[in-house]
Amino acid sequence: xxxxxxxxxxxxxxxxxxxxxxxxxxxxxxxxxxxxxxxxxxxxxxxxxxxxxxxxxxxxxxxxxxxxxxxxxxxxxxxxxxxxxxxxxxxxxxxxxxxxxxxxxxxxxxxxxxxxxxxxxxxxxxxxxxxxxxxxxxxxxxxxxxxxxxxxxxxxxxxxxxxxxxxxxxxxxxxxxxxxxxxxxxxxx
Numbered sequence: 001x002x003x004x005x006x007x008x009x010x011x012x013x014x015x016x017x018x019x020x021x022x023x024x025x026x027x028x029x030x031x032x033x034x035x036x037x038x039x040x041x042x043x044x045x046x047x048x049x050x051x052x053x054x055x056x057x058x059x060x061x062x063x064x065x066x067x068x069x070x071x072x073x074x075x076x077x078x079x080x081x082x083x084x085x086x087x088x089x090x091x092x093x094x095x096x097x098x099x100x101x102x103x104x105x106x107x108x109x110x111x112x113x114x115x116x117x118x119x120x121x122x123x124x125x126x127x128x129x130x131x132x133x134x135x136x137x138x139x140x141x142x143x144x145x146x147x148x149x150x151x152x153x154x155x156x157x158x159x160x161x162x163x164x165x166x167x168x169x170x171x172x173x174x175x176x177x178x179x180x181x182x183x184x185x186x187x188x189x
Contacts, residue, residue, distance in 0.1 A: 001138055002149045002180040003131065003166060006110065007156045011039045011069040015151065017106045018071040019097055021114030023082040024055035032112040032153060033076070039068050044076070056080060057089070060100055071110070075100070085115050087129040094133025102137070102144055110151040116158060123158050127165025132173055145178050 006013055010032050020033040028045040029037050037044040043066075047053040053061055059078030066074045077097055079085060093114075101109050111130070116123045131150075138145040154162050166181055173179075 001134065001145050001178065002183070004149065004151045004183050005159065005162060006151050006153050007159060008153075009035075010110070010112065010153045011036060013070050013110070013151075015071040015108070015110040017073040017075055017101060017104070017109040018069070018153070019075045019077060019101070019109055019111040021079045021093065021112065022053065022055040022059075022061075022076045023079050023085075023114070024057075025081045025083070026055070029055075030118065031114065031116070033114075036069060036074065040066055041068070054078065057084075058093075058096060062104075073106075075109075079114055082115065082119065085119055085121065087121065087125050090114070090121070090126055090129040091133040091136075094130040095137045098134045098137040098148075102148075107147045108149045108151070110153050112153050113158070113162070116154070123154075123161035124165035124168060127152065127162050128168045128172070131166065131169045131179065135169075135173060135175060135179060139175075139178070142178075 020036060022029055022033050027048055028034060055078045057078055057080030061076040063074040077093060079093055113123060113126050116126060134150060138148055152162060
């Protein structure tokens, strides 16, 4: 699995699949999901208002070919109540996101860091939990692990914390070099 980092505005890059966490008690959505909702002229908010999107934990919503953003698919993953967010929940969500993306035969996906800057969770801990969740699912099949690329979408202000989370993953998880972060070497300086 290769990990890359993007600090571009998340609506511009040509992602195959942009995965966004959505909380059940944030109406309208906030963070990057709120920004994408704005770019989609409030489509996510309308679906929430009409009860078609709840944000309940493990809910999965796929929106193919959303206009006004560069992604071919928008994948919303329910994270439950914002106040219930912890590293274990982030890990579990990441594990299920990896399973779902793999089931859809997608090898390249981008993901935001849900709740960063709005919760008590450190960005580094969130990144470590997410990558560990992805790794734990994908490492069940070496071919799957080798074929996936995950782009973490974040703001320039969070690059140092994201880098720390990636370093913590590399220190705490025996990935035996199967998680390639070489494109981020300048972030670790």
